[in-house]
Amino acid sequence: MATIAPSPPATIDLDVRRLPRTLPWYIEVWGQMLRRKPLGTLGALIVMGMLFLAIFAHALTPYGFAETNLRERFISGSATHWLGTDQIGRDVATRILYGARISLYVGFGAIAIASVIATLLGIFCAYWGGRVDMLLQRAVDAWMAFPGLLILMSIMSLLGPSVLNITLVLGIAAGIRESRIIRGVALSIRENTYIESARAMGSGHVRVTLVHILPNVVPTIIVVATTGLSTVILTEASLSFLGLGVPPPHPTWGGMLSLGGLDHMYRAPWLAIWPATALSLAVFGFNMLGDALRDLLDPRLKGG
């Protein structure tokens, strides 16, 4: 009887050290941005420029943001006041720079809060599922049925305008809204076989969530946060415009444009033009950066 000799186990000649080195995705994405996304690169440059101006605002201008000079009112632009002065002689350029600081402070603060809420709520709902998820999702539905600005205006008028209040309110509101997206992504990740095998190998719920689900949600969180930033900055400006956001004397772009100063703008149109330009440029930068990051990191979210 012929016996079949057992074939030797197949060996793959694989030496990990000889594989081409790949950069981690969070570094790789910037190289791709430079090569493939000119508008995204432009957006990133605008955002970095804005960060620079905001951080070094106090060093870049000799004036204080609330410093008045009644002898130099309504100057339309000069060697000492590049973008002119307003009705009580405050330097417009200075106020734009400090306005960038407030916008970014509120923007990043609110988005940090929103990301934490969205991640916790989204992953929890997706992983737990069942009736708890159903109930929480109906609450999210109810929240999303509100016209955003109306309910935010209501809350802000009751709490009173302050930097802390608006950051918290915008953060919580955006967090609830964004949890929907994180939940969707986490739901599809949960269905993967590696989650099942991790469970089979005895990993607890906490370990599965933190080690296997969370890292895969991170790119989505980054995309949602970047696109959310422009919305938050715009909403803060709308609320400050109505006098419900950041209170004076803090300079904000929305507040500088607001109706209270309309009479002065007829005399000094630059009081309207510069804050509007700064706000548009910032929103443009964050939009382009967010779009490009979305295309590179998570194309599933496109078309939303």
Add this chain to the structure above:
Amino acid sequence: MKRYILHRLALAVPTLVLVSVIVFSIMRLMPGDVVIRMVEGHAYAPTVAALRAELGLDRPAYVQYFEWVGGILLRGDFGSSYWTRQPIWDEFISRFPVTLGLAALTILSSVVIGVVVGIVSASRQDSAADYIGRIVAILALSIPYFGLAVLVVVLPSIYFKWTPVYTYVPFSTDPLQNLKILIVPALVFGVTRAGPIMRIMRSALLDILRQDYIRTAWSKGLPERAIVLRHALKNAMIPVVSLIGLQMPLYIGGSVIIEAIFRLPGVGLFFFDALMRMDYPVVQSVNLIVATMVVGLNLAIDLSYAFLDPRIRYR
């Protein structure tokens, strides 16, 4: 179809109940007591306690909640303003046509601009017109509508001696004048909202134009106009319509600001004035009415898909 509508309506009920609970709790939990202001600043009643009793604020919160919701469901009564004692629903209805006119013109202008530029952009992909259209869309997306509105109010009055009309005339009195008043704010708002419509129209149409039935239409020898407008456009409209539905809250929220800038006596201004006077019943009821409208509109938009694409069936 009928079952689908009933199912969706049944789902809307718990959502609206939650909406009413959320808005009621927010109004009750927050600091800032309007009653003190009404007594001390405006002498509405001899003492704070007397006014609280008069307005029914001395009773437990849940009693107040059920009275509010009960009034709406049983009598169609949305309560009255603290300050004027006028019924909220009457005021809302009398101002609603202004806001509706503004919203309709805004949506119309943003859809017309967005769809036309989107079609040109998609059917002439990578041409100069396409690039210009895309850049305009990105710019429109970035300019905040209130910033543009302020510039439109301020700049032409300085350089061209032109100002928007501020005295409102109802449509029933003088339709043409009404249109003249609403068109400027609607265009300002519509242009900034046309950006996303343009972008989604372009990508949807590009997607459709690569499908087999479009190639068939080409090989039949149909002119381009017929292919794009008759065969492709309707199918490409679905994402556009759902985008408009998603943006409905933005249109409504934005109308508060637009009405304040252009001094239009609509629901938005009613809401804003109530907010400034901490007139809780008005703020609460307007929030609820508008949220109900958003839920209803989203249902209507879901149903319109069947018209746009007969392949869609509802179960």
